[in-house]
Amino acid sequence: MSPHPPRPPQPPQSPVRSVFGRASFPEYQRVLAILRTETVGGALLLFATMAALAWANSPWAGSYFTLRDIKLGYAPWHLELSIGHWASDGLLAVFFFIAGLELKREFVSGELRNPAKAVVPVAAAAGGVALPAFIYVLFNLGSGAETLKGWAIPTATDIAFALAVLAVINTHLPAALRTFLLTLAVVDDLIAIGIIAFFYSTGLEPLMLLAALVPLAAFAFLVQKRVRSWYLLLPLAAATWAFVHASGIHATVAGVLLGFAVPVLSSGRKGEPEHGLAESFEHRLRPFSAGFAVPVFAFFSAGVALGGAGGLGAAFTDPVALGIVAALVAGKTLGIFGTTFILTKSTRARLDSSLAWIDVAGLALLAGVGFTVSLLIADLSFGTASAHNDHAKVAILAGSVCAAVLAAVVLRARNRHYRAVELEEQRDDDGDGVPDVFSAPERKA
Incomplete structure (x- = not known):
């Protein structure tokens, strides 16, 4: 007879989840492809911003604002817009179409399809939106209802x-962190889309909104049938955009709806490409979005006369500007880092053993680089003729630069360590074309 009584059966425990764990090799390759395109787009975006600021503060500044305000289009359909508005309402619709494709792809076949993996980036993105908005409101509580309209300006991350910034500082951050940054930005875009649709829509026209459903449904029907003919899809997309614009909802929402309509998975039919239609459209349109649409929008939106409306001194005595800078630099960082930290301490999620919390802090600081959507929300909040709008844009630039510099300091300090780690991870001793680290047994989980 055994001297020890048998142990009672133990209840099953849920496994510990690794936060920022390694993605699959196909997902890793997809992230690298996006990084290449977005990095080039970021450089063009920076160039367009600097060109706009230089022109708007030159002796020829009047010609810049004249060009931006030239009206083109057809008035009865609410389409007689200035060139600046065509850039923000029209070209940015392409950017949001890509965002819609990326969102659907992430939820159907990407990192967000698994609730256990999705909970951390989704919660971190929500924290990175809520805390900046709260900080902005604190700075503007006593300044009247007009300034409070800009509460959503510092909530967006410009991926x-x-x-x-990552490319400039030449960091060797692990792919898992880069994937997290992209996933975080995707969820951030989704929240921004909801904010624009629900809080910045004016003069809603239900009939126009219902009319938009007709070309949208036709577009959805054709793409579900895997039709790729641009001469059929483009007119339907343009009609959807025009009706949504006339309905009072910001026209960029049309881009998101069209993106959601595109199927992600392949139909599996004979002769059909392995990848879905969403990947095909994204591959074709992402270079146009990152290389043309967004830089042109930035060029017509970022041109602020720094000497106007009292100069920089007046901008940084405006609670609008102070709230934006504090929200981008401190709010984004604390919101994302704090939410991630709390989740790992209160659930079975744990930070991956190959990473340190200082890496997460650097990533959270980098998320404070807000630009494209922040500029758009500033225009929607205050209007292009408002001094608050000019001050907000100065603050967006200042806050983004500050966040980028602080992130660069933190991430550069980790650069040497991860360069050595990356060299080790690139080994392919078995010669199968897949780095050994992806096929190691301990990594397959």
């Missing part, structure tokens, strides 16, 4: 600029 193109953030990745451009």
